[in-house]
Amino acid sequence: MRNPLSETIVSIKPSGIRKFFDIASEMKDVISLGVGEPDFDTPWFIRDEGIYSLEKGRTFYTSNSGLIELREEICRYLKRRVDVDYEAKSEVIITVGGSEAIDIAMRAMLDSGDEVLIPQPSYVSYEPCVILAGGKPVIIELKNENEFKLTKQELLDAITDKTKILVMPFPNNPTGAVMTREELEDIAEVCIEKDIFVLSDEIYSELTYCGDHCSIASLPGMKERTILINGFSKGFAMTGWRLGYACGPHAIIEQMTKIHQFCIMCAPTTSQYAAVEALRNGDKDVERMRESYNQRRRYLMNAFKEMGLPCFEPFGAFYVFPCIKEFNMTSEEFAFALLDAKKLAVVPGSAFGDSGEGFIRISYAYSLDKLKAAMQKLSEYVEELRRKH
Amino acid sequence: MREKILNYIEKNSRVELKELAVLLGTTEAEIAQELADMEAEGIICGYHTLIDWDKVTTDRVNALIEVRVTPQRGHGFDAIAERIYKYPEVNATYLISGGYDLLVSLEGKTLKEVSSFVSQKLSTLEYVISTTTHFVLKKYKDHGTILNGETNDERMIMTP
Incomplete structure (x- = not known):
């Protein structure tokens, strides 16, 4: 029989988290700090709106681009929060989570051999999406000494004649790094000069703890070369609703809509109605959750200080990224040993790219009580390792 | 800062000053001063315990x-x-x-x-x-707390 599989898909490595997940989920009484989604339930009024839409029998497809009310609310929201003007009818598409938006943006923009710059450590799906779209991923290794921000020089060094897209994953999963307006201006200048497009993944935009998030699309000359991706999963605690969106130049959104139309048809209708309500009345709940994350973030930074674990202070998302290089173990060895010794699960930094080696990702989408119990275990473990050395 | 302190202690008045200072990104001294002031001003009227009798x-x-x-x-x-x-x-x-x-x-x-x-x-x-x-x-919810509310973390143990 012939090989039924595509060489391209077989060549892609499975997510680095998988192996770890399989082992950790078999163990009993594990405390996990490995989750990449909010611990809060979706605010009740949003769930209620979803239930209401089902009661009303709104169980049909929406238009391919999504409910126009939702697209209009998204435009108002983006104007209000990041000061970018989008046209609801032609520059917005509602997708199945931010993940789908990443995928179809790559497919709409890349031809074979086009290079895409991916700063790492970062979310695991950019690289496979580029490969599946026929492009060539080019990794930029972000550095701890720059607090895992992208610098102008790193960008310039990675650009070739083939470079078409730069992925901007900030606020960042797994490092928690954010980039300020001034830092983004440096990047924007290079993108304009070198005629590069930007795929800005702003899914954590509501979760910043040091001033409001700045979108690179809001900088002069950038809206026309940026695909802004966002969604409801993180800020509104709506991961399971699978709802995201992309905004950008009409020509790109139009082609993305074509792919979306043939593969997906439309994003879930119930979720779209609930999301309209989230954008209209959700600001207070988002603020409440943000404040709670911020308290936990401060708690963790203080706990690391007390146990002498080096960690730059991150101001975004719900992750911290402490350095474990002093123990002479790879981050995977450290994570496995910690799971084994203390039944505490964290994610090895190397799951997010080679430049994450020597770090672990700790999520603070957990109650303070759970974080306290976990920090107690981590502190004990760190002490044990230090005594051995 | 006052509102942040109040929002926190309304749910947990037993929190230690040291911990609250870390959570709110300020000093123990400032928290202690604010608490004393708010007690004197009659903003904080007591530190009660929610009991399911x-x-x-x-x-x-x-x-x-x-x-x-x-x-x-x-x-x-x-x-x-x-x-x-x-x-x-x-x-x-x-x-x-x-x-x-x-x-x-x-x-x-x-x-x-x-x-x-x-x-x-x-x-x-x-x-x-x-x-x-x-x-x-029957009391279902009192002072914002669901009595007998079970909270199981149903999330997958690890997600990217």
């Missing part, structure tokens, strides 16, 4: 009593409200808009105590026109 004893009942009264010239409802809230068995007294005037809450009494309070004390007060007593059958 049903799990401790079975013979306590809670009652909510609607009271219709005749307001007094020069005092409105205040004087009669004071007559009522001074009884130690009264847990809370509110002036209410709508079909009646005062809502009186009695907590942690036996059925007999509630009925004797209503028939012998409350109803006999001058200016009280009528009362309607409601007994609480």
